[in-house]
Amino acid sequence: MAEDLVLDTAIRDWVLIPLSVVMVLIGVLRHFVAKLMRSNQVPDAKIVKEGQVVVRARNLRASANFIPPKSFRARRLYFSNEENGLLYVPKGQAQNAQAQMFSDPNMAMDMMKKNLSMIIPQTLTFAWVNFFFSGFVAAKIPFPLTQRFRSMLQNGIDLSTVDVSYVSSRSWYFLNLFGLRGLFSLILGEENATDDTQRMMQMSGFGFDPTKSLGAEKDSLDIVQHDWALPKFEQRAEAVLRKAL
Amino acid sequence: MMGHNDSSVAEKKSSDPTNDIPNFNSENLQSNMKTIYYSRTFLSIIGGVIAGISGFTSLTGFIFYFLVMAITSVGLIAKAGFSIHSYFDSWNRVVLDGFFSGLMSFVLFWTFAYDIVHIF
Numbered sequence: 001m002a003e004d005l006v007l008d009t010a011i012r013d014w015v016l017i018p019l020s021v022v023m024v025l026i027g028v029l030r031h032f033v034a035k036l037m038r039s040n041q042v043p044d045a046k047i048v049k050e051g052q053v054v055v056r057a058r059n060l061r062a063s064a065n066f067i068p069p070k071s072f073r074a075r076r077l078y079f080s081n082e083e084n085g086l087l088y089v090p091k092g093q094a095q096n097a098q099a100q101m102f103s104d105p106n107m108a109m110d111m112m113k114k115n116l117s118m119i120i121p122q123t124l125t126f127a128w129v130n131f132f133f134s135g136f137v138a139a140k141i142p143f144p145l146t147q148r149f150r151s152m153l154q155n156g157i158d159l160s161t162v163d164v165s166y167v168s169s170r171s172w173y174f175l176n177l178f179g180l181r182g183l184f185s186l187i188l189g190e191e192n193a194t195d196d197t198q199r200m201m202q203m204s205g206f207g208f209d210p211t212k213s214l215g216a217e218k219d220s221l222d223i224v225q226h227d228w229a230l231p232k233f234e235q236r237a238e239a240v241l242r243k244a245l
Numbered sequence: 246m247m248g249h250n251d252s253s254v255a256e257k258k259s260s261d262p263t264n265d266i267p268n269f270n271s272e273n274l275q276s277n278m279k280t281i282y283y284s285r286t287f288l289s290i291i292g293g294v295i296a297g298i299s300g301f302t303s304l305t306g307f308i309f310y311f312l313v314m315a316i317t318s319v320g321l322i323a324k325a326g327f328s329i330h331s332y333f334d335s336w337n338r339v340v341l342d343g344f345f346s347g348l349m350s351f352v353l354f355w356t357f358a359y360d361i362v363h364i365f
Contacts, residue, residue: 012360142301143302179354181350
């Protein structure tokens with residue numbers, strides 16, 4: 001094990017703690033700003049209708065075993081019928097929905113606002129950290145890493161003999177960025193605006209593509225094997241009542 | 246150390262045990278999953294601070310993390326009264342779900358406590 005550096009207490013007082021406190025406060029601030037700026041979105045009637053159809057189909061799938069086979073088949077036909085079934089959408093309409101999504105000004109603005117509110121504080125804080133807190137060892141991470149991480153973690157430190165565990169404040173910033181998500185979910189409750197990774201995942205799966213979800217529902221509905229679970233019901237009722245007596 | 250009582254609401258029954266057919270109330274199921282998540286996050290933060298103060302390094306620290314997660318699982322199972330099936334839909338949920346979600350918070354607080362106590 002290499003030498004055990006002893007770092008100045010001033011670094012702890014003026015770098016580690018302020019950085020963490022600032023990040024927590026910025027997160028809280030972002031959450032409340034997002035809450036205040038949330039515009040009143042009038043949901044598009046067509047999209048809501050499609051969503052509800054999907055929910056109905058899903059309910060049918062979940063409780064298929066509780067209704068007699070004939071009525072289950074009748075309902076299934078109602079959904080996946082080729083001509084006027086609710087879930088059957090011709091391929092031509094597929095593109096329309098997405099184009100509509102993009103050109104809808106409200107939706108685009110909302111996405112933009114959410115994007116900005118996430119990126120700007122991060123960028124600003126990162127720039128602030130780089131400007132003020134570079135060029136010295138800030139912390140020691142308790143586990144060893146290979147030499148490859150040196151360039152990533154020890155950005156401002158120009159000595160190559162220092163153990164990779166001693167990191168610069170930039171890596172403390174990143175550690176905070178990822179680690180405080182858990183803390184935010186505890187103190188702000190769910191649905192807080194600081195969960196960046198969730199947002200990023202949503203960004204990548206952009207179009208709420210209604211036709212794809214309808215098609216998926218139709219397929220899964222077609223797959224369901226109906227297993228009538230209630231024929232033995234009289235016996236079961238008898239058993240339960242017998243127990244109660 | 247069973248601090249998860251602070252962050253967990255009483256778990257709600259999500260299925261009726263008298264029925265043979267498993268029938269789940271999805272709202273309650275989701276709320277139970279959230280309880281698990283909160284418990285794990287909270288305990289991983291506390292575990293991180295303890296690991297830092299005790300001076301665990303590298304492998305010992307990660308083993309401690311898994312230990313904390315195991316204790317969380319045991320605590321959750323005990324709180325559910327050992328009848329998992331009336332609160333969750335499978336064993337995997339209670340034991341494995343969210344195992345790694347607390348890891349980043351653990352590492353953060355571990356580093357923090359370790360540095361404050363040992364390096365400075």
